[in-house]
Amino acid sequence: MFCTKCGAKNSKDDKFCYKCGNEIRAVKDKEMTEKPKSFHDNVQNKISLLKNKKWLYGIIAVTVLLLGFGGYKWYNRNAFAKAVDGHVYEVTIKSVDKKKGTTTVSKEYSSYVIYKNKLYEFTVLDEKGKEVSILNKAMSLSDIYNINSNKYNKYGDIYRMDYDNDGDYDDIDDPEIFVTINKLDMSKIYDKKSKKWIKGFEATRFKKYKVTRNGYTSKSKHKNTVTTVTATRVD
Incomplete structure (x- = not known):
């Protein structure tokens, strides 16, 4: 003993x-x-414990960052769609070619609808001040979300709308108006010819848009040309 x-x-x-x-x-x-543990052994054990904690904290930090980055990407991808859903915008596109010293400005009207987890972008050009009414009607048409509708052109990107049937469009020489359609899921674009989802610039451009209180803006550069998009909500 x-x-x-x-x-x-x-x-x-x-x-x-x-x-x-x-x-x-x-x-x-x-x-x-x-043998009882010496002071050195105790110190080594504490150092080992701290190292293990650092590894644990590091793993937790990386996990949080990855989740945060994924959440940011998800938010950035969907924030634009949720902000513009159901609204009509007057869009001004200004392109400046620094090399040629030229500036071009164009205007169009666009509206957006989230339908079955996809974002639909409707665009019309000059329609004699009827653009807002035309786009509001387009957004309410169930047929416009059917890509196989016979009112689409053969490429499936332009919809022929009989707007004058309601008495809102009285141009006898041109009884139909045309709405250009972009169908997006925010990371891909719907290819009308192949009827498949593919990656494309049109789908990713919204990630660079800055949503404001009354619309959205963006600025991009391609070679010598700087393009600024300014959209103002008009509905």
Whole structure:
């Protein structure tokens, strides 16, 4: 038997340590042969523990960053769609060619609808001040979301709308108006010819749009040309 206080070996019948007088309790030989941990060992154990904690904290930090980045991408991809859903905008497109020193400005009207998790962009050009009414009607037509409708052209990107049937469009020489359609899922664009979803510039451009209180803006550069898009909500 070994004394738990001083470590002296006593006979198994001793009740008190012959060396220090401490009360003897049953202790296995193996316990006493193990050396108590030194200060160095304790320090090394703490360092090892800290390293393990750092690894753990590092893994947690990376996980949070990845989740945050994924969430940001999701938000950035869908924020534009949710902001413009159901609204009509007057869009001014200004292109400046610095090399040629020329500036071109064009105007169009666009509206947007989220339908079955896809974003539909409708665009009309000059329609004699009827653009807002035309786009509002286009957004309400169930047939316009059917890409197989016979009112689409063969490429499936322009819809022929009989707007004058309601008496809102009175141009006798041109009884039909045309609405250009873009069907998007914010990361891909719908190819009308192959009827498949493919990656494309038209789908990714919205990620660079800055949504404002009354519309949205964007600025892009291609070679020597800088293009600025300014959209103002008009509905």
